[in-house]
Amino acid sequence: MPPEFLSGGIYVPDRPERTPGHHGTFLRKAKAGLPAVQAEKDITDLNQYIMDQKLYVFDTTLRDGEQVPGCQLNTIEKIELAKQLEAMKVDIIECGFPISSPGDFKSIVEISKIVTESTICALSRAVEKDIDVAADALHFARRKRIHTGIGTSDYHIRYKFNSDREEILQRAVAAVKYARKYVEDVEFYAEDAGRTENEYLARVVEAVIKAGATVVNIPDTTGYCLPEEYGAKIRYLFDNVPNIDKAIISTHCHNDLGMATANTLAGVLNGARQVEVTINGVGERAGNTAMEEVVMAIKCRKDIPVKTDILTRHFYKVSHAVSTLMRMPVQPNKAIVGRNAFAHSSGIHQDGVLKNRESYEIIDPVDVGVNDSTIELTARSGRAALNHHFLRLGIHMNKEELDSAYDKFLKLADCKKEINDSDLYIIAGVTQDKLKQRMHLKYLQVVCGKNSIPMATVKLIIDGEECVATSSGNGPVDAAFKAVRSLVHRKITLEEYLVQAITRGTDDVGQVHIQIENKGNIYYGFSANTDIVTASVEAYVNAISKII
Ligand code: KIV
Numbered sequence: 001m002p003p004e005f006l007s008g009g010i011y012v013p014d015r016p017e018r019t020p021g022h023h024g025t026f027l028r029k030a031k032a033g034l035p036a037v038q039a040e041k042d043i044t045d046l047n048q049y050i051m052d053q054k055l056y057v058f059d060t061t062l063r064d065g066e067q068v069p070g071c072q073l074n075t076i077e078k079i080e081l082a083k084q085l086e087a088m089k090v091d092i093i094e095c096g097f098p099i100s101s102p103g104d105f106k107s108i109v110e111i112s113k114i115v116t117e118s119t120i121c122a123l124s125r126a127v128e129k130d131i132d133v134a135a136d137a138l139h140f141a142r143r144k145r146i147h148t149g150i151g152t153s154d155y156h157i158r159y160k161f162n163s164d165r166e167e168i169l170q171r172a173v174a175a176v177k178y179a180r181k182y183v184e185d186v187e188f189y190a191e192d193a194g195r196t197e198n199e200y201l202a203r204v205v206e207a208v209i210k211a212g213a214t215v216v217n218i219p220d221t222t223g224y225c226l227p228e229e230y231g232a233k234i235r236y237l238f239d240n241v242p243n244i245d246k247a248i249i250s251t252h253c254h255n256d257l258g259m260a261t262a263n264t265l266a267g268v269l270n271g272a273r274q275v276e277v278t279i280n281g282v283g284e285r286a287g288n289t290a291m292e293e294v295v296m297a298i299k300c301r302k303d304i305p306v307k308t309d310i311l312t313r314h315f316y317k318v319s320h321a322v323s324t325l326m327r328m329p330v331q332p333n334k335a336i337v338g339r340n341a342f343a344h345s346s347g348i349h350q351d352g353v354l355k356n357r358e359s360y361e362i363i364d365p366v367d368v369g370v371n372d373s374t375i376e377l378t379a380r381s382g383r384a385a386l387n388h389h390f391l392r393l394g395i396h397m398n399k400e401e402l403d404s405a406y407d408k409f410l411k412l413a414d415c416k417k418e419i420n421d422s423d424l425y426i427i428a429g430v431t432q433d434k435l436k437q438r439m440h441l442k443y444l445q446v447v448c449g450k451n452s453i454p455m456a457t458v459k460l461i462i463d464g465e466e467c468v469a470t471s472s473g474n475g476p477v478d479a480a481f482k483a484v485r486s487l488v489h490r491k492i493t494l495e496e497y498l499v500q501a502i503t504r505g506t507d508d509v510g511q512v513h514i515q516i517e518n519k520g521n522i523y524y525g526f527s528a529n530t531d532i533v534t535a536s537v538e539a540y541v542n543a544i545s546k547i548i
């Protein structure tokens, strides 16, 4: 649509894709209100314009999401996830904080060479050296963005920087100007904006936009805001920052009070046109805003006047990949991607869904990639059939991986009636992880039961050598873990031990997540098996193998 003045003085700008700022002009003009004589057609055009507005999706799973202690990803894992994020049409992928570690730097370099459609973003503080390193890391990126910023709340200004508002404002401006020397696309974050006084925040936003910021991020760093308050903060900026139409305003909400999705949507409803999110809502403490929740809310609520380009059918698969690679189980009742998200157990609900799915479902599970139909895979299926199903799920295996996965599949098919997509994801994840492991569980026997002393014998292969130990304990898992520890001669503390059934039924696969501590470092282990004691010991061995 060409730029056009509608009667009544409402300016409807054209909608160049990926041009920051145009919505700001629109919102300011529209905010003035429609004159009483406004024709009905104009209102329809206006609504259509609003409906067509693009919301940029900025994924920070690989940066803020990955800050969870013990969930760090290596470069190969980050590349794998970045490819999946690009395939689902994420607009911007924040891949790391390059000055913080050589691993982050390397990941950004490698992802920049491979991902060409999404913009690659690198984080920095408002420090010249950080920005130099970020620019360096982004050297190969086809589309690149530097994300720089500084704390703007009085807590940060006084206690973190021992500074004052004027000095922080100058540092913010200087950082944006410096980053603009390297790249055209510079995003500024006002850390702890959620607790920053609005008047000062508006001054900072105006100044950084003037300095060249194309996107301004308003993080609720501590997850303190309530939705109405966060929405009002964004609205305040649109009302009080004269040059706000020159930049995109972004949300970045943490989930400490369980408000991240609500706050993000409140931000969008008040003019924000970029959302910073992570898959499964992973992130430090209570996590970040979950991408799948925001995108699906926008998709199924027609009264939220924006659209994203996200291919939502990828959600289930990407959620699995993040959960497996980060060793972070998805809670069963997690919105959109939890295993119970579409499970109707009460008779009344089942009856209603059978008569008309929409009686109890607001989202078609197929829209988020949940395929609830049972896959025709049996113990008689061959490698080709298995590989066909892996490929259907977007899992690519080399010959060695497929052979190993096939062995696991046959064992599972022997003791489980239905092999479903979740089982296949588990088989793939465990296989690809195990092949890299230097220590394996070869044999396990446990004796336990009422009025008996639990005993376990384990045989481990450590760098090709077989070693055996037997131990007693207060249960079969305790006994087996003691036996394993006696073979690895390390002080290991079990920090977390979580067993989950994938679907239902006593023949189901149990997945086990384990967190251990050794010399102050945290290591994660994962396994899945129809025998939960075996799964537990395998997960324990998987975690310990990362130490050795
Ligand atoms: O939560 C936060 O404030 C951040 C910034 C570094 C963007 O993650």
Ligand code: ZN
Residues within 6 Å of the ligand: 064, 219, 221, 252, 254
């Ligand atoms: Zn954050």
